[in-house]
Amino acid sequence: METTNWKVDPAHSEIDFKVRHMMISTVSGSFGEFDAEIEATDDTFKDAKFNFTADIDSINTKNNDRDTHLKSEDFFHKEKHPQLTFKSKSYDGEKMVGEMTIRDVTKEISLDVDFNGTAEDQYGQTKAGFEISGTINRKDFNLNWDAVTEAGNVIVSDKVKLEANLQFTKQ
Numbered sequence: 802m803e804t805t806n807w808k809v810d811p812a813h814s815e816i817d818f819k820v821r822h823m824m825i826s827t828v829s830g831s832f833g834e835f836d837a838e839i840e841a842t843d844d845t846f847k848d849a850k851f852n853f854t855a856d857i858d859s860i861n862t863k864n865n866d867r868d869t870h871l872k873s874e875d876f877f878h879k880e881k882h883p884q885l886t887f888k889s890k891s892y893d894g895e896k897m898v899g900e901m902t903i904r905d906v907t908k909e910i911s912l913d914v915d916f917n918g919t920a921e922d923q924y925g926q927t928k929a930g931f932e933i934s935g936t937i938n939r940k941d942f943n944l945n946w947d948a949v950t951e952a953g954n955v956i957v958s959d960k961v962k963l964e965a966n967l968q969f970t971k972q
Contacts, residue, residue, distance in 0.1 A: 802842050803842070804840045804841060804842055805840075805841050805842075805971060805972070806838065806839070806840055806971075806972040807838065807839040807840075807841065807929060807969035807970065807971055807972060808837075808838055808969060808970055808972055809835070809836060809837035809838065809967055809968070809969055809970075810928065810968045810969065810970050811835065811836075813928075813968040814835075814837075814965070814966060814967045814968050815831060815965070815966050816831055816832045816835050816855055816964075816965050817829060817830065817831045817963075817964045817965070818830050818831070818961050818962060818963055818964070819961070819962040819964070820939075820957055820958055820960075820961050820962075821957075821958035821960070822956065822957065822958075823956060824958065828862060828867075829862070830860060830861060830862035830863075830871075831860075831861050832855040832856065832857075832859050832860055832861075833856075833859040833860075833861055834855070834856040834858070834859035835853065835854060835855040835856065835859070836853070836854050837851065837852065837853040837854075837967060837969070838851075838852050839851050839852075839929075839969055844919055844929075845894065845916075846892065846894070846916060846929070847892060847893060847894050848891065848892060848893075849889070849892055850888075850889055851887070851888070851889040851892065851897065851899065852886075852887070852888050852889070853886065853887040853888075853965075854884045854885070854886050854887075855884060855885050855886075856883060856884055857872060857877045857879040857882065857883055857884060857885065858872065858879055858883065860872060860877070870946075875946035876944050876946055877903070877904065877944070878904055881904075881905075882903070882904045882905065885901065885902060885903045886901070886902045887899050887900070887901045887902075887910075888900050890909070892914065894914075894916065895913065895914060896911055896912070896913065896914065897911070897912045897914050897933065898910070898911050898912075899912070901937065901942075903942035903943075903944065904942055904943045904944070905943065906941065906942045906943050908937075908941050908942065910935060910937055911935065912933050912934065912935035912963070913933070913934050913935060914931055914932070914933050915931065915932040915933075916929070916930075916931055917929075917930035917931065917932065918930065919971075926970050926971065927970070927971035928968055928969065928970055928971070929968070929969045929971070930966075930967070930968050930969075931965070931966075931967045931968075931969075932964075932965070932966055932967075933963075933964070933965040933966075933967065934962070934963060934964050934965075935962075935963045936960055936961065936962050936963065937960075937961050937963065938959050938960060938961075939957075939959055939960075939961050940959050
């Protein structure tokens, strides 16, 4: 069966995450450097293979001290584990199941996917757009650092919301 390859267009894509801080507010972050590819047998993308990597060093939460802490051994340990990865195992048009690897841990996760269709741009290139979301428990991936305020509030929630808005170009 013939396959078509698609490559992420980083200028029209973003990888974001959200984490509760002190359980009263939400802090957002993103990865500035990432790569993604799709191998598909048709334009529905059902059962396509999705591969994704993000460079830990590109993490950005708009706070240099927090970013440095996230890159340290307390969290991602970028010196030893410079990337996080995701490889899909199945995609039915709405749910994507795959293996996410963060640090030295690989876990199966399920993501919700909105496929927004395809369109041709002004240069004659075919583009495909996806909105992907899900939630992981950071401690499942050995992101275990924790602290509690004097009042008893947890500093960082275990739950992390993932949001990816991705545009791909047909190769």
